[in-house]
Amino acid sequence: MNITTPTTLSAAQYDGLAELLIDVINAGGSVGFFAPLQKETALEYWRQVKAEMESGLVLFIAEMDGVLVGSVQLAPSPKANGQHRAEVRKLITHTDYRGKGIASRLMQAVEDHALACGKTLLVLDTHLGRPAEAIYQHLGWTRVGVIPDYAAGTDGSLHATVVFYKQLA
Numbered sequence: 462m463n464i465t466t467p468t469t470l471s472a473a474q475y476d477g478l479a480e481l482l483i484d485v486i487n488a489g490g491s492v493g494f495f496a497p498l499q500k501e502t503a504l505e506y507w508r509q510v511k512a513e514m515e516s517g518l519v520l521f522i523a524e525m526d527g528v529l530v531g532s533v534q535l536a537p538s539p540k541a542n543g544q545h546r547a548e549v550r551k552l553i554t555h556t557d558y559r560g561k562g563i564a565s566r567l568m569q570a571v572e573d574h575a576l577a578c579g580k581t582l583l584v585l586d587t588h589l590g591r592p593a594e595a596i597y598q599h600l601g602w603t604r605v606g607v608i609p610d611y612a613a614g615t616d617g618s619l620h621a622t623v624v625f626y627k628q629l630a
């Protein structure tokens with residue numbers, strides 16, 4: 462597996478990212494979209510991510526044998542008093558490649574990159590009760606608490622969100 466932080470995205474990478482997001486959403490993943498996710502909606506999302514990359518967002522992609530199998534984003538705080546912290550967003554692994562340590566490797570890459578950039582505090586939130594909640598705890602993140610009715614799931618019903626943080630130094 463190869464993990465990279467591209468600064469530009471090729472047509473093949475846009476396509477791979479769109480297919481990855483569609484797979485995750487259509488399998489019930491709760492990362493901001495309703496199912497079924499259309500290809501154009503997915504592509505437009507990644508074009509927005511690319512625009513945010515111009516202002517500091519870091520995109521991590523995991524590729525295996527030329528297939529884009531996972532992704533995560535690191536969004537540094539834009540606030541003057543938050544230069545030491547960043548938010549981890551949209552950790553996703555393709556359903557055909559789960560349970561192989563891809564998310565672990567992506568999260569380690571995020572931590573390494575964050576520390577190298579002087580970030581000492583990471584935050585994230587995730588759907589209460591989904592596998593990611595246990596995975597973040599397994600990866601050493603501290604569970605802060607639960608916000609009820611935070612976001613709509615892929616079926617439109619509201620669900621609670623769990624907030625986590627990890628201090629890197």
Ligand SMILES: CC(C)(COP(=O)(O)OP(=O)(O)OC[C@H]1O[C@@H](n2cnc3c(N)ncnc32)[C@H](O)[C@@H]1OP(=O)(O)O)[C@@H](O)C(=O)NCCC(=O)NCCS
Nearest residue numbers: 490552553554559560561562563564565587593595596599
């Ligand atoms: C959450 C998700 C990214 C995990 O991807 P994955 O590549 O299958 O995860 P990994 O195989 O790397 O497993 C991560 C680690 O958690 C561990 N783990 C897996 N399931 C676990 C569980 N239920 N409880 C505790 N630890 C668990 C694994 O053993 C691994 O640790 P290790 O590397 O020390 O062995 C994937 O299920 C996904 O895309 N879900 C939908 C989107 C989503 O909910 N993303 C989170 C948004 S915040």
